[in-house]
Amino acid sequence: MPVQTTTRAFILRDFGLEHLVTENRALPELGEHGVLLSMKAVSLNFRDLMVAKGLYSRNLKLPLVPLSDGAGEVIEVGSSVSRVKRGDRVTPIFMQRWLSGMLDKDAAKSALGAAIDGVLQNEAVFHEDGLVKIPEHLSFEEAATLPCAAVTAWNALMESGKILPGARVLTLGTGGVSIFALQFAKAAGAEVIITSSSDAKLERAKKLGAVMGINYGQTPDWEKSVLKAFPDGVDHVIELGGAGTLTRSLKAVRLGGHISLIGRLTDGQFDPTLLLMKGARLQGVFVGARDMFERMNAAISAHKLRPVIDQQYSVDEIQEALKAMEAGSHFGKIVLRF
Numbered sequence: 001m002p003v004q005t006t007t008r009a010f011i012l013r014d015f016g017l018e019h020l021v022t023e024n025r026a027l028p029e030l031g032e033h034g035v036l037l038s039m040k041a042v043s044l045n046f047r048d049l050m051v052a053k054g055l056y057s058r059n060l061k062l063p064l065v066p067l068s069d070g071a072g073e074v075i076e077v078g079s080s081v082s083r084v085k086r087g088d089r090v091t092p093i094f095m096q097r098w099l100s101g102m103l104d105k106d107a108a109k110s111a112l113g114a115a116i117d118g119v120l121q122n123e124a125v126f127h128e129d130g131l132v133k134i135p136e137h138l139s140f141e142e143a144a145t146l147p148c149a150a151v152t153a154w155n156a157l158m159e160s161g162k163i164l165p166g167a168r169v170l171t172l173g174t175g176g177v178s179i180f181a182l183q184f185a186k187a188a189g190a191e192v193i194i195t196s197s198s199d200a201k202l203e204r205a206k207k208l209g210a211v212m213g214i215n216y217g218q219t220p221d222w223e224k225s226v227l228k229a230f231p232d233g234v235d236h237v238i239e240l241g242g243a244g245t246l247t248r249s250l251k252a253v254r255l256g257g258h259i260s261l262i263g264r265l266t267d268g269q270f271d272p273t274l275l276l277m278k279g280a281r282l283q284g285v286f287v288g289a290r291d292m293f294e295r296m297n298a299a300i301s302a303h304k305l306r307p308v309i310d311q312q313y314s315v316d317e318i319q320e321a322l323k324a325m326e327a328g329s330h331f332g333k334i335v336l337r338f
Contacts, residue, residue: 015054
C-alpha cells in the first residue's frame with residue numbers, strides 16, 4: 001500500500017477567523033522516525049482562539065495549521081520507529097521536543113499550533129518521540145482533550161504542586177484546566193473549591209466532587225467566602241490569570257501555600273507584598289513534558305477518569321466552535337470530530 005502524500009488541512013492564512021480555510025497540502029516524508037496519523041478528533045483551548053485572532057503573537061509564521069490538541073490512529077511508520085506501530089491510538093504532545101526535564105528554548109520552539117503546524121488536518125506526520133499512547137478506556141474524542149489542558153492541570157497539582165491527600169485546592173472557573181484540576185485533585189484525595197459565574201455550572205462541578213462552589217458574579221469578594229469556610233486558607237490555587245484574581249488568590253492561599261499561574265495575567269495592580277508576607281510560592285505553568293503526560297495517563301487509567309466534553313462539532317464547523325469558545329458558555333472541553 002503506497003504511503004499517503006497529501007492531506008486536507010485547515011490553514012490560517014491571516015489573523016481572523018474569516019481567514020481560516022481548507023486546502024490540500026503535501027505531507028512531509030516519514031524518514032526513519034516519522035509517524036503518519038489519521039486524525040480522529042481535536043479539542044480547543046483558549047490559546048487557539050488567541051492564535052486565530054492574532055492576540056497570542058503577531059510574530060507567528062503564517063500560513064499555519066492551528067490547534068495543539070488532537071488524537072489519531074497510526075497508519076504508517078518510518079523504518080526505525082519503535083515507540084508505536086500501525087493501529088496504535090495516540091496523541092501528539094503539546095511541545096514536540098519537550099520529553100523530560102526543564103523546558104528549554106529548543107523545546108519551546110516545538111509547540112503545536114503556533115511555533116509549528118498543529119493538528120487541524122486529516123492526516124499529519126509527527127516524530128515518534130512526540131507521541132504518547134491513549135489510555136485504553138478513552139475514546140479518540142476524550143483523548144483529544146488531554147495534551148494541553150489536562151497536562152497543565154496535572155503539572156500544576158501533581159508535578160509542581162505535589163499535593164497530598166487532604167489538601168485543599170481552589171480552582172478558578174469551569175473551563176478545561178479547572179475541570180481537569182478538579183478531577184485530578186479529587187482522585188488524589190484533596191478537597192476542591194471552585195468558582196464560576198453560573199450556579200448551573202457550580203452544581204455540575206459539585207456532582208464531579210467539588211466540596212464548595214462560589215458564584216463570583218454574586219460574590220465578587222469570593223476570597224472572603226473561601227476564608228470563612230477555611231480560616232487558614234487553601235493549600236493550592238489554580239490561578240487562571242483573570243482580571244483582579246491574583247490578589248484575591250493570594251488572600252485565599254495559606255501561609256507557605258502554592259499558586260499555579262496559568263494563562264495571561266491581567267491583574268495590572270498586583271502588589272507582591274502579600275506574596276512575601278505569606279511566604280507563598282507563585283509558579284507559572286506552561287503545559288508539561290512527555291514524561292509528565294505519561295504519568296498522567298497512568299493515573300487516568302488507574303482511576304478510570306473520563307474527560308468532561310461539553311460540546312462537540314464537526315471539524316468543518318471550526319469557526320462556530322471557536323466562537324463558542326469565545327462565548328465562554330462551555331463546561332470542560334469543546335471537541336471537533338473528523
